[in-house]
Amino acid sequence: MDIHEHQAKEILAGFGVPVPRGGVAYSPEQAGYRARELGGEAWVVKAQIHSGGRGEAGGVKLCKTEEEVRDYAATLFGKQLVTKQTGAAGKGVYRLWVEEASDIQQELYLGFVLDRKSERIMIVASSHGGMEIEDLAEKDPDSLRRMIIDPAVGLAGYQARELAFALGLSGGQIAQMVNVLNACYRAYRDLDAFMVEINPLVIRASGDLVALDAKMSFDTNALYRRPDVAALRDPSQEDPREAMAADHGLAYVGLDGDIGCIINGAGLAMATMDMIKLAGGEPANFLDIGGGASPERVCTAFRTVLSDPNVGVILVNIFAGINRCDWIANGVIQAYRDIGLDLPVIVRLAGTNVQEGKALLETSGLPIIATDTLAEAAEAAVSLRRQNAAA
Template sequence: MDIHEYQAKELLQKFGVGVPRGGIAYSPEQAMYRAHELSGERCVVKAQIHSGARGKAGGVRVCSCEKEVMEAASWMLGRKLVTHQTGPQGKLVSRLYVEEATDIRQEIYLGFVLDRKEERVVVVASAAGGMEIEEISANEPDSIIRSVVDPAVGMQNFQAREIAFQLDLDPALIPAAVKMITGCYRALRELDATMVEINPLVVTGAGEIVALDAKMAFDDNALFRRPDISELRDKSQEDPRETYAEDRGLSYIGLEGRIGCIVNGAGLAMATLDMIKMAGGEPANFLDVGGGASPDRVLMSFKAVLNDPNVEAILVNIFAGINRCDWIAEGVVRAVQELDLDVPLVVRLSGTNVAEGKRILDDSGLDIATADTLAEAAEAVVAAWKTSITAEEAV
């Protein structure tokens, strides 16, 4: 789960991380009031969306008076900002963060992330801040500092000092940098975060170290014990297809293709996506219906897939172990009947109660194509999809 910049700053501030003064606004008038509260000559209006590169899309503006704040807020609110991270659909701006302008003397990149290969928290830092980490690694690879944290002892002060010294900081700022680095690590560890990124971390003209921007992501599986973090979730920033599925306990990831997939087991689901591509199609989603799926759960899976308006065919691929093919078949029949399904459907069943499952499909009298192997199912659904597209174009 991702959160907004202002929320990340509020959390990090509790762990001793310095941040500029600012306030949230939901309207141009409120933004102007926030700027007045800061009582500074210059302030920054920032669109709050779950994406980087906001500045390049016009989502970050430096304003020198309240009138400019009003104009910037009016332009941003209600607009969909399109960045290279959001894709062409963009993300809706429904709130702004108005922050005092900072006199920047030095910019630094600082990130903490769970490295699955190392099975450790890894600190990634660079004296070349202000850019995305991908740009830094491409343009200035020698500037990348990488430090692995031993989970048995956590981030130690000496380790934080080593990182701070490599960032070319003024020696007088090393204690403040150590406090910043250890504070970020404690926030990540104690809040079940999977990522903390401050870019840029800046040294101000007054010699202070502050987080000018902040991003945090959290482990979805730990939210049950972090209700205060769970409350920070903004569903308007998430893929509505994935939100619908997650709220119903389904493992779903939206893709860009046209063929919807309902599969049990993550490995089989990945193989199904590959087979669809090999057959000449493009999958619209990854969906793992899970073990012991009831007919109701299968029906919910169909609804989740059909929430994507781009879906033009559906493949159901079930290898039943814990699951039962007759349950799946009952769910498929219910889905076709209740949802008035009007796209090609191919079902491949194998495993527990497969004979009964196939009988239920055959006796339904519905237009449901079946296949015995995954390869046959993938080829059948791609062929059915192409035929339906050709028929629509002919009309």
């Protein structure tokens, strides 16, 4: 789960990371009030969306009068801001962050991420911040410094100092960097974060370090024990299909294809999408209904898949263990009747109560295509989609 910049800054400030003074605004008038409240001669107004590259897309501006702050804010509210990370649809701007301007002497990059290879938290840092990490890796790979943290020990003092020296810091800046590194590590560890990024971490003309921008992502599977973090979720920044699925406890990821998938088990879902691709089609989603799926849950899964207007065929692939094939069959039948389904549906059932499930589908009188293997199901889905597209 991602959160907004201002939320990440508030969290990191609570752990001891220095951040510029600022305030959230939900209207142009409130943005102007925030500038007056902060005082000073210049302010930075930032669109709050879950995406990087806001500056290049026109979502960040330095303003020197309250009127300029209000006018710029008025152009942002309600706008679909398109960045290289959002795709063509962009993301809606419904809140802004107004902060005091900083006299920047140097920009650094600092990130804490999960390194799957070492199964450890990795620090990635660079003396050249202010650009996306992908661009940094391409344009100046030698500037990147990587450091692995042993979870049994935590971030050691010598590691933090070594990284500060590697970034070219000196004097009191080293102690400041050590504090920032320790604060970010504690935030990552204590809140089940998936990523903590400060880009840029700037050195002001005064020599002080301050987090000019911040991003945090959290492990969705751990949100049940982090209610304060879960409360920061902003559904307006999520794919509407994924938001709908999350509200019903379904594991769903929207894709760009047109063959809807309803499957139990992440591994089987991945295999199903691979088979669809192999057959020449494009999956519209990843959807895992999980174990113990009732007919009502299956019907909800159908509604979620159908919320994508691109879907032209639905493929149901169930290998029942904890699940039961007759539950799934009843769910498919219920979806036809309750939703008024008019799309082709291909169902492949295997496992617990498979014969009972197949019998229910056969006697339902509905135009459901049943197959015995995943390959047959994928080929049938692709074939039907091509026929419908041609028609």
